[in-house]
Amino acid sequence: MKVRKLIDSFNYAVSGIVYALKTQRNMRIHFTIAFFTLLLSLFLNLNRTELIVLVLTISLVIVSEMVNTSIEKTIDMYTEKYHPLAEIAKNVAAGAVLISAVNAIIVAYLLFFDRLNPYTRVVIIKIKNSPIHLTFISILLVIIITIVIKTKTAIGTPLKGGIISGHAAIAFVVATTITFITENTLVSTLSFFIAALVGQSRIEGKIHTTTQVFVGAVLGILITVLLFQVAG
Template sequence: MKVRKLIDSFNDAIDGVIHVLKTQRNMRIHFALAVAVLFFSSFFDLTRLEMLMLLFAISLVIICEMINTAIESSIDIITKKYHPQARIAKNVAAGAVLIAAFNSIVVGYLIFFDRLSQFIPNTFFKIKQSPPYLTFITIIIVSLLIVIIKTLSLKGSHLKGGLISGHSALAFSLFIMISILTGDVLVITLSLLMAILVAHTRVESGIHTIWEVILGGILGVLVALLIFSI
């Protein structure tokens, strides 16, 4: 009986994780980023302590997001009406997620900064010698591809909506070009944050879905890398 209850407890816990993944967009984003970070970390020679710090930072974000969801659900059970105390409880829980996410960014940056400082200049050295007009060619090609895809998809207009996010495609193509032309880790990080902010505004404004933004970002990255590599 005790073994059965233990198994039931594990099943309930797993159901809780799956429920949050199914219902919370932010949790899906956290999971996707966690998988990406762990995948790329395998290419670097991280120490045991650095790996421990990385796993702790990732776990902290996911745990805070789950607690935030539990608090929101509990409040919604008690009342559906607006109440100042309910608003405070939800905002505090969301604030905990924000702090945990910011902490994970700082931890990741401190762990990978030195390694990227050595890796990026060597990787981009040959590409950096490319003629400067390739930057403008890349922007034109990305813009044309966006118009073509939106025209074929018959969804949205050329400047708003559509199968992919044109703003995200251009933002991430510019991020790649800035990375190649500068090779500076700090500048690359700041340009990446700006590209993410552009993509985020398209989702928050309801113009694009998260997947349309991701597709746009992938298009911009691939086109920029392909042109500069060739």
């Protein structure tokens, strides 16, 4: 009987994880990032202590998100009406997730920066000195994206609404330009982080969808690579 209860408890726990993955977008994002982070760690020769810190950090983010989901569902079970205390409870739970996510970013930077820095420099140099066919590929991609934009919709302006995010495109143009000018991995990382925040703000403001922001980011990067190719 005790074994059966233990098995049932395990199944309930797994069901909770599966539910969170099926219903919570942020949970799926956390799991995806965790997967690729752990995959990357296989190639960076982390020692035992660093691997423990990495696993604990990933677990903290996922656990925080699951607790946040539990609090939200519990509150929704008792009331569907607005209540200031319910709002406070949800905001505090969301704040816990935010703190754990920021902590994860800091830990990832401390663990991976020195190891990835040499490879990043090589990639930047290769892009700057890449063969001419990359230019033609960039031109073709930008042309294709532009044609799709023109044929799908004519609404919005370059900086508001429409099928592509103008803000995201400009932000990633600036970030890519900074990368080529400085060739400093830290500055480049911060630049792309700020550009990503610009894109995220457009999504949160419901001005653009994730796809529209992504297309803007890709277009901005490709245009900048093309310009540096021509200038070089």
